[in-house]
Amino acid sequence: MTDSERKGAVLPAAKEPGDAVLDFLRLVMEKKLADAVILPLKVPSGDSYAWILMNDISLLDDAVPIAATMPVHGAKALRSLTRKGPGNLTVIAVMRPCEIRAAMELEKLGQVHPDNLILATYDCPGAVQLQKYVDDPAGSEKLFTEMMQKGKPDDSAKPVCHYCENFSMFDSDIHFGHLGLSDKEMFVIPGSSKGSKFLEELGLTPAVDLSAWEEGIDKLKTDRKKARKSAFEETGVQLRGIDGLLSVFANCIGCHNCQSACPICYCRLCYFDSETAEQNPDALIIAAEKRGGISLPEDRILFHTGRMAHMSLSCVSCGQCSDACPVSIPVAGVFSYIADQTQRTFEYIAGRNDGDPLPLRQFRKSELPGVHELVKDADAEVSSHE
Amino acid sequence: MKKEFTPRITSFLCKWCSYTGADLAGTARLQYPTSIIPIQVMCSSRVDPVFLIKAFLNGSDGVLIGGCHPGDCHYETGNYHARRRFAIVKSVFDSLGLESKRLKLSWISASEGPKFARVANEYTEEIMKLGENPTRKSIFL
Amino acid sequence: MSSIIIDTSASRKVRELLRFLLESGKIDAAVTMRKIPEDSSYDLALITDASNLDEAVPIVPVMTVNAGQVLSSISTSGKKIAVVLKPCELRAFVELVKREQGSFENLLTISHTCGGVFPLDLVAAGKIEELLPKYEKIISKGEVPANTRDTCRACEHFIPMNADITVAVAGDCESGKGCVMYLNTDKAEEYAEGFSGERGELKFDPSALKKMLDARLLEKEKLFASITEDGPGLDRLLDTFGKCIGCHGCNSVCPICYCLLCDFESANFDYNLPYFEEHLSRRAALRLPPDTIFFHLGRLTHMSFSCVGCGMCSDVCPVGIPVAAVFRKTGEKTAALFDYVPGRDVEESIPVMVYKEEEFSDIG
Ligand code: SF4
Ligand code: SF4
Ligand code: SF4
Ligand code: SF4
Numbered sequence: 001m002t003d004s005e006r007k008g009a010v011l012p013a014a015k016e017p018g019d020a021v022l023d024f025l026r027l028v029m030e031k032k033l034a035d036a037v038i039l040p041l042k043v044p045s046g047d048s049y050a051w052i053l054m055n056d057i058s059l060l061d062d063a064v065p066i067a068a069t070m071p072v073h074g075a076k077a078l079r080s081l082t083r084k085g086p087g088n089l090t091v092i093a094v095m096r097p098c099e100i101r102a103a104m105e106l107e108k109l110g111q112v113h114p115d116n117l118i119l120a121t122y123d124c125p126g127a128v129q130l131q132k133y134v135d136d137p138a139g140s141e142k143l144f145t146e147m148m149q150k151g152k153p154d155d156s157a158k159p160v161c162h163y164c165e166n167f168s169m170f171d172s173d174i175h176f177g178h179l180g181l182s183d184k185e186m187f188v189i190p191g192s193s194k195g196s197k198f199l200e201e202l203g204l205t206p207a208v209d210l211s212a213w214e215e216g217i218d219k220l221k222t223d224r225k226k227a228r229k230s231a232f233e234e235t236g237v238q239l240r241g242i243d244g245l246l247s248v249f250a251n252c253i254g255c256h257n258c259q260s261a262c263p264i265c266y267c268r269l270c271y272f273d274s275e276t277a278e279q280n281p282d283a284l285i286i287a288a289e290k291r292g293g294i295s296l297p298e299d300r301i302l303f304h305t306g307r308m309a310h311m312s313l314s315c316v317s318c319g320q321c322s323d324a325c326p327v328s329i330p331v332a333g334v335f336s337y338i339a340d341q342t343q344r345t346f347e348y349i350a351g352r353n354d355g356d357p358l359p360l361r362q363f364r365k366s367e368l369p370g371v372h373e374l375v376k377d378a379d380a381e382v383s384s385h386e
Numbered sequence: 387m388k389k390e391f392t393p394r395i396t397s398f399l400c401k402w403c404s405y406t407g408a409d410l411a412g413t414a415r416l417q418y419p420t421s422i423i424p425i426q427v428m429c430s431s432r433v434d435p436v437f438l439i440k441a442f443l444n445g446s447d448g449v450l451i452g453g454c455h456p457g458d459c460h461y462e463t464g465n466y467h468a469r470r471r472f473a474i475v476k477s478v479f480d481s482l483g484l485e486s487k488r489l490k491l492s493w494i495s496a497s498e499g500p501k502f503a504r505v506a507n508e509y510t511e512e513i514m515k516l517g518e519n520p521t522r523k524s525i526f527l
Numbered sequence: 528m529s530s531i532i533i534d535t536s537a538s539r540k541v542r543e544l545l546r547f548l549l550e551s552g553k554i555d556a557a558v559t560m561r562k563i564p565e566d567s568s569y570d571l572a573l574i575t576d577a578s579n580l581d582e583a584v585p586i587v588p589v590m591t592v593n594a595g596q597v598l599s600s601i602s603t604s605g606k607k608i609a610v611v612l613k614p615c616e617l618r619a620f621v622e623l624v625k626r627e628q629g630s631f632e633n634l635l636t637i638s639h640t641c642g643g644v645f646p647l648d649l650v651a652a653g654k655i656e657e658l659l660p661k662y663e664k665i666i667s668k669g670e671v672p673a674n675t676r677d678t679c680r681a682c683e684h685f686i687p688m689n690a691d692i693t694v695a696v697a698g699d700c701e702s703g704k705g706c707v708m709y710l711n712t713d714k715a716e717e718y719a720e721g722f723s724g725e726r727g728e729l730k731f732d733p734s735a736l737k738k739m740l741d742a743r744l745l746e747k748e749k750l751f752a753s754i755t756e757d758g759p760g761l762d763r764l765l766d767t768f769g770k771c772i773g774c775h776g777c778n779s780v781c782p783i784c785y786c787l788l789c790d791f792e793s794a795n796f797d798y799n800l801p802y803f804e805e806h807l808s809r810r811a812a813l814r815l816p817p818d819t820i821f822f823h824l825g826r827l828t829h830m831s832f833s834c835v836g837c838g839m840c841s842d843v844c845p846v847g848i849p850v851a852a853v854f855r856k857t858g859e860k861t862a863a864l865f866d867y868v869p870g871r872d873v874e875e876s877i878p879v880m881v882y883k884e885e886e887f888s889d890i891g
């Protein structure tokens with residue numbers, strides 16, 4: 001489906017975008033088009049959200065489909081449900097675009113089986129940083145409402161949200177469009193043949209012209225692209241050389257929270273936590289003797305650069321790693337900068353559901369001309385890209 | 387009207403003593419409640435604390451471990467270890483204010499069919515008094 | 528056993544000791560905290576060359592990683608290593624040695640009376656320098672600094688157990704100077720032979736720290752009460768751990784949790800779809816990923832009796848769950864069943880490895 005042919009259906013008016021999504025889901029459940037729904041629900045202490053798989057319609061009343069913050073990455077919820085394969089349960093999930101994109105990557109990695117999943121997403125204004133949300137849930141909710149109205153992240157949002165270009169209409173089955181629309185309108189737009197079929201069965205025929213909404217989104221996208229360029233320029237300077245890298249990760253304590261919060265890092269036992277990567281005591285002493293001294297735990301830079309090599313092609317710039325870092329290292333800023341470079345090398349966009357396999361799962365006999373020079377040119381490209 | 391409450395008591399019974407005891411209770415036609423869901427384990431020491439916790443969180447109203455009497459374990463000391471581990475789980479529950487009464491360890495030998503029936507009846511009654519395990523309905527576990 | 532009067536700052540004196548030990552060849556390496564001035568950050572370092580000791584700050588209220596945990600990866604190198612540890616790090620290492628994750632054989636352990644450490648967010652914000660003078664003043668008076676980790680404020684084991692060398696910096700001296708280094712073992716005497724400083728026969732007197740102990744016991748009572756203050760039970764547990772994001776950071780920084788692959792991350796607790804269907808049919812809803820409370824209850828039973836209350840777990844929790852307070856409280860209660868104190872004695876077996884025939888007669 002090309003963008004220009006894209007049509008949507010209008011959802012019945014509701015107070016807020018989230019309410020319209022809930023009405024939609026009620027309809028889905030009433031028509032028995034899904035067996036269960038996955039949505040965020042406030043946790044009992046009220047200062048965060050959890051993903052809940054539910055088949056009881058009454059629970060929808062408490063659900064918050066467009067939550068202000070993203071504690072557990074949605075793709076991890078989908079992974080826990082379908083890792084071992086698809087089942088008979090048809091489940092519809094509403095998640096942020098970067099969550100759906102990570103799920104697409106996990107599908108390619110064999111960790112999510114979306115056969116019976118209907119994945120829906122929405123125009124995402126950004127997400128409030130987790131620690132900020134936990135510290136002040138009420139205040140954060142207010143800020144998020146404003147973000148929803150403006151369609152733009154503010155200071156409380158994750159830094160990566162400010163320059164995320166993929167905040168709307170990525171490859172989900174169903175998309176809820178609301179940003180940039182003047183009144184309380186919401187479009188529901190099919191994004192895949194599965195989604196079209198689903199909407200049809202629901203009796204929602206996409207016949208409405210979307211150009212007003214698309215224009216609004218395009219405008220927001222332009223801003224984000226600009227922000228992206230300047231953020232990457234800055235990160236590129238910070239990261240220059242081994243000293244730059246060391247300085248950015250100076251406070252790293254080696255807890256690997258960034259890795260365990262990352263939706264892409266699905267390995268049960270990360271290579272960098274395994275016995276293979278563990279240095280034996282003698283090797284550590286030898287390493288210390290070479291330099292006169294080493295920092296402990298060892299190999300923190302190896303861990304980060306290794307992780308970049310292992311997964312940056314699939315990094316969706318969700319920002320979970322930064323949110324989970326106890327010493328406030330801008331992990332996501334670094335990873336999305338690196339991801340931008342590695343993904344461009346292979347003309348790959350993480351999360352795109354276009355049948356493109358993972359770059360490392362394929363090769364062409366003649367490709368990557370001058371790959372030896374690529375490293376050298378990387379500096380120059382930072383400022384010249386786009 | 388309130389629905390009749392049928393407790394579910396997940397019961398880990400060692401093969402050499404308690405499971406045989408339960409069998410004996412059965413063949414002797416001693417009455418014991420259907421609330422008991424027996425699971426055979428090779429020894430009471432096979433029951434990792436996480437078995438108890440998983441059963442508890444999955445909504446079992448009671449969790450029972452049955453083993454040989456101290457000194458009689460088929461593997462000699464398994465039940466002493468089981469007892470320590472059980473004490474730990476109980477203490478963890480107590481310190482968090484979770485209902486440790488929903489966990490029980492009992493020594494029942496292979497010949498104690500009547501004791502098995504008595505323990506099963508008494509424990510079921512106790513659990514009836516405690517009512518349904520709140521974990522049955524909890525969705526945030 | 529002898530003592531050495533410290534005529535300079537305690538941290539500097541320990542640094543001098545490490546330098547002496549390295550230069551004299553008595554040790555091959557030293558493990559100590561270090562300050563990285565250009566980034567205003569701290570790290571733990573393994574130092575083999577004495578000239579690299581300039582940045583060492585052996586006694587500093589910062590714990591980036593529990594040194595006991597790190598030590599388990601180097602203690603068996605066969606090299607002689609002097610390590611400066613906080614009391615709870617030393618105790619954690621004792622627990623690890625009991626689990627065959629390290630050895631004291633080639634170690635010289637140096638520890639100190641501990642005023643508590645600052646939370647990592649203050650470290651990350653570069654606030655330590657600025658906070659130090661006031662901190663030192665407070666602990667020299669035997670009081671408890673308010674902005675340290677909650678489990679530090681509530682820790683009564685701030686006097687090292689079983690260190691070869693104890694440096695007294697809290698309660699009885701200005702840690703600027705006038706503190707004393709106590710050589711507790713023959714090993715310590717042997718290593719320190721030839722090290723400069725006025726020798727004496729002083730004996731470490733814990734009663735000087737009575738005020739600090741009392742204050743901490745009071746804090747402990749408050750901290751423990753806070754865990755169940757709004758009523759105990761399942762609801763309270765869900766209140767505390769309900770927002771857990773399952774990162775397992777608490778487990779990965781815990782010195783006691785040494786398993787390469789934690790049971791709760793293993794394939795044992797991966798479920799196929801029928802599991803979820805069954806739960807849906809019974810509960811109408813369940814959390815994804817599942818097993819949040821299960822993880823914490825499981826970890827509590829697996830290791831809390833060995834918890835040394837270092838506070839690393841709370842400090843790394845991205846959502847501010849007071850993990851350490853819960854583990855410390857539960858652990859203390861559980862350890863008490865066996866008259867067990869984690870880290871007290873390396874010869875003592877962990878409670879699950881041994882048993883007594885006559886015990887728990889009320890069970891069974
Ligand atoms: S590396 Fe960070 S930003 Fe990238 S996918 Fe993982 S958690 Fe998200
Ligand atoms: S979360 Fe932060 S401190 Fe932990 S390993 Fe990652 S970068 Fe280092
Ligand atoms: S560190 Fe906090 S969020 Fe992470 S698993 Fe532990 S309690 Fe949960
Ligand atoms: S549970 Fe927490 S406080 Fe206890 S030893 Fe482990 S990291 Fe330290």
Ligand code: FES
Pocket residue numbers: 400401402403404428429430431452453454459460461462464465
């Ligand atoms: S075999 Fe029965 S308790 Fe060990």
